[in-house]
Amino acid sequence: MKKLKMITGITWAFAGLILMFILFPGMNNLSMSVSKLPFMKINPNYNGGVVAKQIVEASCTLDIRKPVFDGLLKERKSGFVQIDWRGTVPDNIVDTIDYDLDEIPDFTITIDRIKSTTSINAMSSKVLNIGVSTPTSYGWAVRVNLKK
């Protein structure tokens, strides 16, 4: 029994050595395999969720994302919707958004990019306030807080 334990221990130690050998040269392949695991995607609370509707204009594209209410086990009572303006974004933005895609406008958002001010005019009781409004590498993004 003692001998068996010893052999197992030493074998495991050498397996460790081999693992370490594979780790760095195999890093790209290993991390690629990890990235394909089913849970390896960023939670919508962070990446803003998937694009539900895209409005393409001459110089700028407007992405309305799917509202995010994601919680651990069930949806939360409050959440947000993210809107992205991509491309050559005008200095003054005024857009009316129907975030739940029911053909009824839910809020109008006004952004002055020069002064960095954002205001919202809610037309639905589910729209609360502005969560984030910020310039991004692709244009501008806004998160509007919502309740269910």
Next chain:
Amino acid sequence: MNNNLVSTSMEKSFGKSLLYTLPMFLITFIFISGGKVDFSNLPAALAIVVTFLFMNILYFMMHYTGKTDKFRVILFIIFALSLSFTLIKNMMEMRHSMSFSQADLLECKIPFCHLVIPMMIIPAAFTKSIIFPGSVIGGFADISSMIILWLVATLVLGRGFCAWGCFYGGWDDGFSRFRKKSVIKKISESWRWMPFAVLFMVALTAAMTLGPTYCDWICPFKAVTEFEQISSVESVAKAVVFISLFLSLVVVLPVLTKKRTQCSFLCPMGAVNSLSNKITPFVVKIDKKACSECFKCVQVCPLFALTKEDVKNGKASVFCSKCGKCVDVCSKNAIHFGIKGVPAGTMKNFSRNLFLFVSFLFISVFSAGSIINAVQSIFKLLF
């Protein structure tokens, strides 16, 4: 007896030490430089050569002198400093500030660090997603690579990750060596379970809020890496927490206690790594026949991993990071690196050589990128 006169059997002759260093020399050369150094960019080439030689000299010295921690800690501290330097330099170049912006958060551009891993497990199981605004693959410190690096390291080294891999640990390890003698000596052993309590709380709160609580509200190393832009009362509160925890647990207490207090009392990853110590092949063992029960090892252990009972039981506890400080201090050569299943007191040299090879390979290749970067910047500044 004067300890300096007692030779440890781990010492090797000059030639033998060179021979032991040769495989590390070749492997690190290939792993670090890709097999060739491009001298057309002189500062970069010099940085690679200096880093590579410096690392191998440290490894040689470990064999030649028979001391482990003495040389390990040099690399460990340099790793911590150079990583912070590289991160801050990147941030300054890209954003002209040490803080990340709302846009970085929204665009998921935050570098991922291993401390997030314990918090993402429950949410990953339930929501099939990662609760961190980073990049899944590609870019600086992406999530997949960090997971793989940590997973292999913790599987093979267990809590050895905390002495041979973590790019934060060098900070409190460094500060714990500032004074010759400790000012605060009596600390209850119960506190060493604190990281488990922190782990429990952060895992729970992270699951409930779907947010990386520890990074958001606690991590002391935000003070030397990157943190949220100060734009609200909440962000001020966070900055105060980060800075005060850094000053108290990473600077002041380590200086006063000569212990790695942040790693011993706070870090949830330390708790996870302690758990993986249960499966790792390498351990620190005590040869009870050779031990004179002077308990010097208990005194010097920076992580409260050795108690008198542990010494009497013949092995270090799960908190052991295999730093080798206790091994270096033992004049009887009773405490040594060992392999699970191999009885204490036997195959000491073999176990140490194997462990050193594995752990040094990890730290040298893992740390090479940021050290080379830091050395290159210093060269650019100087010449």
Next chain:
Amino acid sequence: MFLDILFMVDSFILGLSTGSACLLTCGMVMFPYLLAGSADVWRITADLSIFFLTRLTVYFLLATASWYFGQVLFMNPVVKSIVPGILYIVFAVMLIWYSISRKRQLQCPSGFVTTIDNRRLIPILLGVVNSIGFCPALFIILTKGASESTLVQSYKAFLAFFIGSSLWFLPLPLAGKIRKKKVLQTIGILATGLAGIIFIIKGITSLIGGLINE
């Protein structure tokens, strides 16, 4: 946002963190009495169910009472923020003190059941004593019950606290087999201290909110 969500689940977190320490102090006293003289699984389950039901009933009574007192005492909205804020801070400090003090009483108040003859009464009495024990965590949850705006919210807070702390009692029949009791107890006590920190933050937020509205 984070704090908002955290304060929604704080009762559960409080229950879960204090529950471990509670189980490992009181649970060990209760264990032999719940199981005394019977190896019958049904009997154990019945006793545990009565114990849980008693706790739940007591908590609902406490939720109602605390909410009622909250309505009567904190009629002014500013007072409703400031007083609970102070109470949260005081009780959370007590909770932290309890978790770090070496002199803390780890003796379980349910120890007196040893003196009771009537076996049927034991799970009920244990349930009552366990839920109204002199514990800072209970004071915190009473404060929360008192500061909720509706009775349903007060019930929800107590229910979350009940669920959090009860989870630890579920494997009670196996308690004798848990090897590292001392370690779990230490971690539980330290976690209780950390839960205290959440309530200090809650107290401070509530106080600031109250002072701003003043």
